[in-house]
Amino acid sequence: MSLIKIALAGEGGQGVQSVAEILAEAAYNNNQQALYIPNFGLEQRGGVSIAFIQFSDLRIGAPKFHKADVVVALSERAVSRTSMYSGPETLFVYDSGFKVSPDELPREAKKIIGIPAIETANKELHPRVFNIIIMGAVIGLTQVVSFEAAKDALESKLAYKFEKNPELRELNFRALEMGREMGEKALQEGGAQNA
Amino acid sequence: MPRIIGDPKKSFVTGNETAAWACLVAGADMMFGYPITPQNEIMHYWTRLAPKHGRGFLQTEDELSAGFTVCGSVQSGKKAFTATAGPGNVLMQEPFGMAEAMRLPLLAIIQQRGGPSSGTVVYSQQEVTLTTFGGNGEGMRIVYSTASHQEIYDYTIKGFNVAWKYRFPVFILGDGYQAKMREPLEMYDPEDRGIKMIKPYPLIGLEGKISAGREPQHLCNIYSLEEELYEVVMKVAAEYEALEDTLVEFDEKYCDDADIIIVSHGIVSRAADDAVKALRAQGIKAGYFRPITLRPYPRKQLRAAIAKNGVKKLLIAESAYGQLDRLTKQEIFGENVKIENLFKPGVGIIDYDIINKVKSVL
Amino acid sequence: MIAPAVPKSWYLPSKPHKFCPGCGHGIVLKALGEVIDELQIQDQAIFGCDIGCSLLAWDFFACDSTQTHHGRTTPVMVGIKRSRPELTCIGYMGDGGGYSIGSQHLLNAAVRNEKVTLILVNNTNYGMTGGQMAPTTLPGQKTETCPYGRDPETTGYPTMGPEFLAELAPDSAYIARATVSKYKQLKKYLKSALKNQMEGNGFSFVEVLSTCPTNWRTNAQQTWNFLEDEMEKYFPVGELKNPLGKGDK
Numbered sequence: 001m002s003l004i005k006i007a008l009a010g011e012g013g014q015g016v017q018s019v020a021e022i023l024a025e026a027a028y029n030n031n032q033q034a035l036y037i038p039n040f041g042l043e044q045r046g047g048v049s050i051a052f053i054q055f056s057d058l059r060i061g062a063p064k065f066h067k068a069d070v071v072v073a074l075s076e077r078a079v080s081r082t083s084m085y086s087g088p089e090t091l092f093v094y095d096s097g098f099k100v101s102p103d104e105l106p107r108e109a110k111k112i113i114g115i116p117a118i119e120t121a122n123k124e125l126h127p128r129v130f131n132i133i134i135m136g137a138v139i140g141l142t143q144v145v146s147f148e149a150a151k152d153a154l155e156s157k158l159a160y161k162f163e164k165n166p167e168l169r170e171l172n173f174r175a176l177e178m179g180r181e182m183g184e185k186a187l188q189e190g191g192a193q194n195a
Numbered sequence: 196m197p198r199i200i201g202d203p204k205k206s207f208v209t210g211n212e213t214a215a216w217a218c219l220v221a222g223a224d225m226m227f228g229y230p231i232t233p234q235n236e237i238m239h240y241w242t243r244l245a246p247k248h249g250r251g252f253l254q255t256e257d258e259l260s261a262g263f264t265v266c267g268s269v270q271s272g273k274k275a276f277t278a279t280a281g282p283g284n285v286l287m288q289e290p291f292g293m294a295e296a297m298r299l300p301l302l303a304i305i306q307q308r309g310g311p312s313s314g315t316v317v318y319s320q321q322e323v324t325l326t327t328f329g330g331n332g333e334g335m336r337i338v339y340s341t342a343s344h345q346e347i348y349d350y351t352i353k354g355f356n357v358a359w360k361y362r363f364p365v366f367i368l369g370d371g372y373q374a375k376m377r378e379p380l381e382m383y384d385p386e387d388r389g390i391k392m393i394k395p396y397p398l399i400g401l402e403g404k405i406s407a408g409r410e411p412q413h414l415c416n417i418y419s420l421e422e423e424l425y426e427v428v429m430k431v432a433a434e435y436e437a438l439e440d441t442l443v444e445f446d447e448k449y450c451d452d453a454d455i456i457i458v459s460h461g462i463v464s465r466a467a468d469d470a471v472k473a474l475r476a477q478g479i480k481a482g483y484f485r486p487i488t489l490r491p492y493p494r495k496q497l498r499a500a501i502a503k504n505g506v507k508k509l510l511i512a513e514s515a516y517g518q519l520d521r522l523t524k525q526e527i528f529g530e531n532v533k534i535e536n537l538f539k540p541g542v543g544i545i546d547y548d549i550i551n552k553v554k555s556v557l
Numbered sequence: 558m559i560a561p562a563v564p565k566s567w568y569l570p571s572k573p574h575k576f577c578p579g580c581g582h583g584i585v586l587k588a589l590g591e592v593i594d595e596l597q598i599q600d601q602a603i604f605g606c607d608i609g610c611s612l613l614a615w616d617f618f619a620c621d622s623t624q625t626h627h628g629r630t631t632p633v634m635v636g637i638k639r640s641r642p643e644l645t646c647i648g649y650m651g652d653g654g655g656y657s658i659g660s661q662h663l664l665n666a667a668v669r670n671e672k673v674t675l676i677l678v679n680n681t682n683y684g685m686t687g688g689q690m691a692p693t694t695l696p697g698q699k700t701e702t703c704p705y706g707r708d709p710e711t712t713g714y715p716t717m718g719p720e721f722l723a724e725l726a727p728d729s730a731y732i733a734r735a736t737v738s739k740y741k742q743l744k745k746y747l748k749s750a751l752k753n754q755m756e757g758n759g760f761s762f763v764e765v766l767s768t769c770p771t772n773w774r775t776n777a778q779q780t781w782n783f784l785e786d787e788m789e790k791y792f793p794v795g796e797l798k799n800p801l802g803k804g805d806k
Contacts, residue, residue, distance in 0.1 A: 021377070024207065024377060025207050028207040028379055033378075033379070034207070034377075034378065034379070035376055035377070035378045036376065036377045036378075037372060037375055037376035037377070038375065040232075040233065040316070040317065040371075040375055041232060041233070041315060041316035041317050041371075042315075042316060046575040046576075046577075059465070060378070060465075061465040061466045061468065061469040061545065061546055062462065062463075062465060062466040062469075062543055062544060062545040062546065063372040063373075063376045063462065063543065064372070064543045064545070065545055066545060066547065229657075229658070230653070230683045230686040230687075230689040230702075231627075231686065232685075232686050232687075235686050235687050235689065235701070236687075238689065238701070238702050239687075239689075239701045239702065239704075242701070242702050242703065242704055243704050246705070252702075253711075253712075254689065254690055254702045254712075256657045256658060256660060256692075257628065257657060257658035258658075282608075282626060282627065312626065313608055313612075313624075313626065313627075
């Protein structure tokens with residue numbers, strides 16, 4: 001696998017960093033090279049939470065990057081904050097429920113894709129697994145890790161929660177699956193708009 | 196030392212966690228520290244691990260105290276370390292100076308952040324001058340600039356041995372990105388790799404009773420006459436310089452037939468490595484030189500690389516405004532090579548930054 | 558739309574502020590803002606803040622402000638006051654910056670009776686850096702650098718700042734401890750502290766007990782309980798020195 005660069009961004013509490021960590025660990029457990037770094041420091045307080053993740057078969061170079069292969073914005077504020085990471089080859093993904101004006105979207109992208117993650121979470125699953133749907137979508141869009149590897153990583157990360165409430169396992173795995181389907185579908189179709 | 200890790204353990208951790216574990220397996224007895232981003236988690240992990248392994252910890256009132264408590268601890272014969280960044284590094288120059296003067300085996304982990312002053316809490320390579328030549332001394336220090344978690348782990352273990360064997364303060368120079376990012380690491384017990392950890396020994400509080408005839412130890416760092424100081428400084432410098440060949444570490448690739456050699460250290464060297472590979476694939480004869488020890492600097496090796504046929508230029512790339520540049524120039528003074536710069540103070544450098552710069556100057 | 562009633566001395570472009578939900582800084586700064594308005598010192602006030610959560614207040618007021626280094630707000634304010642005595646110098650810091658790295662500066666400012674007003678917000682931890690132990694962490698309280706609970710045997714008892722400063726400072730100093738749970742009293746103490754400076758009497762210092770649900774990892778009720786039932790029991794609220802005459806002892 002050649003280098004894949006992903007930026008995930010959202011509000012504090014949405015689970016951006018958790019999703020990024022789980023994805024990176026899934027890759028690492030499968031003997032891929034993975035590198036994950038959050039934004040931290042003053043920007044973190046009250047600002048958009050951003051995770052930079054890279055996957056490769058070879059040793060990864062610099063921890064951050066200028067342009068991502070995939071950007072996923074989990075909140076309206078995150079859309080404009082992450083536009084800078086979108087270049088001519090970037091898949092820019094956001095929730096189709098967001099109200100964003102055209103000038104908040106990135107000026108450059110290979111595809112700008114809206115996926116109905118929030119709506120699906122609220123109507124069909126549970127608001128809390130919105131970030132797991134996003135995780136599935138990233139897998140559907142990039143195949144950066146295998147679905148099985150992601151499930152294993154999710155299982156080991158949330159094992160203590162699943163033990164208390166086994167229904168959560170079912171819920172999270174469904175969310176992952178639905179997200180993956182959303183991602184695959186969005187790749188095939190044109191998505192919301194092309195840049 | 197009892198084995199702590201057991202079978203080598205592969206893990207996906209942050210640089211700060213790596214540092215804490217490395218100090219643990221290296222047999223560190225005490226950590227003294229003070230909160231400053233981005234190294235806080237070293238303390239967080241140490242305070243959880245230490246009680247389980249009979250090690251000690253104190254959060255001091257500030258960095259001056261953290262540095263001086265480490266000095267006291269090593270004088271008493273315990274392996275002690277601290278960690279800091281930015282303005283904390285500035286404060287610690289006073290105790291680091293004492294360690295240089297009194298030949299104390301201190302180990303400090305520095306996670307560089309933006310400067311000067313409070314700068315950013317995030318990242319930079321702007322503490323090179325401070326860590327190599329800070330304080331009011333002559334830079335009699337050993338500084339390892341790491342580029343990966345495996346190196347943080349390996350060089351921290353080595354660092355304790357180097358400090359206690361040669362009695363110069365040792366610095367593990369990382370940065371905020373390394374501190375906070377997660378990447379693979381293999382943890383191991385040093386003994387399992389044939390690394391024997393040097394036992395610490397006291398400089399004061401020695402065994403044997405003075406009343407029964409043991410010589411009392413009188414340590415000082417001030418002298419009455421200029422000539423006394425001169426003798427001390429010259430002797431220490433000679434000892435330090437004699438160790439250069441033993442201590443120096445570096446990495447070089449593709450320098451034999453290079454038109455331009457990219458000189459970088461720490462995490463930036465990973466981008467340089469990728470850049471050189473990409474440039475070569477495009478037919479551009481770039482070479483890679485990475486000092487791993489910034490003190491002592493691998494000057495003989497860099498001079499040798501420059502002397503090879505055809506090297507026209509050096510490109511010094513750093514996330515600072517000339518600190519590696521100045522350090523390098525002083526070490527290769529007199530070499531006939533043009534030096535270009537890629538300065539990005541406080542900002543990360545990726546392979547494309549270096550590739551574009553090389554193309555613009557060749 | 559009706560704008561919220563905020564002090565005139567607040568700097569509106571920097572609002573909404575960046576403090577965490579449930580943080581006591583917002584309450585202290587509102588009280589301070591109202592006091593600056595009522596004393597009409599917006600034009601002569603200099604506001605200094607430290608490194609820590611207090612640094613988020615660097616552009617909080619429509620007053621000339623300077624952010625300093627960790628623990629160094631006190632000497633910077635002293636330098637300004639000694640050079641320009643007509644200015645009203647207000648130093649703002651946390652329990653880490655004040656009682657730990659900055660303790661020698663506090664101590665010396667009190668001894669020399671420097672005519673500055675220092676406000677120290679005490680939330681028993683180093684908030685901005687992620688919740689490490691602070692001089693005012695309570696015995697048994699868990700933080701990132703005392704994960705098993707603060708052991709007074711090895712790390713001492715919480716610093717009683719106003720008490721030790723009251724011992725060092727002369728009688729013309731004003732020293733008090735307030736709490737964000739008693740707003741009127743907080744305002745009264747801040748006003749007295751500033752008046753003490755403005756009347757040229759001497760050193761003035763107010764510690765304010767405050768909340769940090771982010772690092773305490775408490776919900777709203779637990780946060781308030783910790784403040785009122787634990788902190789206020791350990792750190793007595795009241796005025797320790799009041800040369801202005803009226804005041805509750």
